[in-house]
Amino acid sequence: MNNFSKTVVLLTSLGFAAATNAEVRINGFANLVGGITSSDDALYGYDDSFSFKSESSFALQVSADINDKMTATGQIIARGEDDYDAEFEWAYFTFNATDHVSISAGRLRLPLFKYSASRDVGYSYHWVNTPRAVYAVPFNNLDGVRVDYANYAGDWEYNLQLAVGTFSGDNDLGDVEGKNVIVGTAEVQKDWFKARVVAGRGKTTIDADAVSNIINALAQISPELANDLDLRDDSGLFLGVGLEADFYDWFISGEFTSINAEDSFSPEDKAFYITAGLRFGAFTPSVTYEKLDGRGEIRFLDKVAALPVAFQPAATAAVVGLQQAVADEYEVLTLGVRYDYDTNIALKADISSYTSDIDDSLDSGLLRFAVNYIF
């Protein structure tokens, strides 16, 4: 547990102690998710022997009203992929300034996607898990402040969120950090229609040995080019649009996102999913198509061409090699069904087909089962 979490836990306990009449609520959720891929394939941490490890999680949330306007909330999650080591993923104070405005500070979820806030709560959506092409980003949690504004005008409901702070996370390469992060979100809803837009930016850094080795080697030829290629305190931009039409008996929705750090080796990631489903009593069968296009144009070739000819082959190998190594493009088609066993238990199953546009050998099929529980 880091110092930040310790501080919040301490403050939270003080909050409990200070308010003798504090109402303390304990909620939790559990997701038991098992999966198996087609033979000799691997996907999302699963392989061709059935396992629960990749996506199962258990969480406990404690929240306490410190007074009429203030609440302290802590959420501990144990994830199968982390050997069920429990961690404080969220710990924050919320100040309800008015009926429409609330301010939260601490470690909280960045409001990037439609299901960002409840991404870990399988019960809250129809999928076994949120579509990874869009949702698998290394910056889900923010250490900072978020202001929420909610109101309505006539039949239109709207929500505005502004979040500022820092993030740290990791992806396949290594550690990812963001400083001076600012994210704004606007959502509107009327009857069956819902729409959201989000824009965010931050000074982003990727720390990974595989990347550093190439950058350091390149720096011996051209420090300037190495600096261009590196992703270190470079401005990253996040843009997203979400639309939903929900007619109760059936629904269709989608999200489209773009992540780009222009002055770096990291190509623009354009991703989207479209999902549609039917509601037959307790059954919600659905189909989801998702696509990630992270294979932008190779950058900095003009700068390589400007180098002395003798250096060009080595520089090309570094510049093109790194960009090609991190390029990714794939699509996933998923058929799934959710069954509402009770108002706190959902049973789900889905089958996915993953197709890589980079390397055919990565193509895979995946069958998953899930039990989602909330209390």
Next chain:
Amino acid sequence: MLKHTVKKIALTAAFLLGSTSVFAEVVVIVHPSNSASIDAKSTQRIFLGKEKKFSTGKEAIPINQAAGTASRNSFDNDTLGRNSAQVSAYWSKLVFTGKGIPPKEVADDAEVIAMVAANPDAIGYVDSGSVTASVKAIALN
């Protein structure tokens, strides 16, 4: 058997009143002193945690019924426009983001009536056949 009869009476009453929906067997109840204007929209907003006050500016405390009861099923489907599992999924999104706390749940119509009769800020719903003189009933349809 008794419950069945009550329902039948409620259905007949709804029919006689020329209601648009014969399934509208649930009515909203508030304290007799509550003069707020209440309709389906404001009830929905209060029970989904989107509105915390009545039109009069006084705090609104919604009282829900346990999942699976006839009144709850009818209220969720007709007034909230979702089935109980969807309502539960909706609240799970708010609870686990610290954005809301679902309404307190009680066992049956009689408990709702007792709580609403005792609290000027409470708002609940019951089968129209259960309404007593200790609360003010408001038909939503």
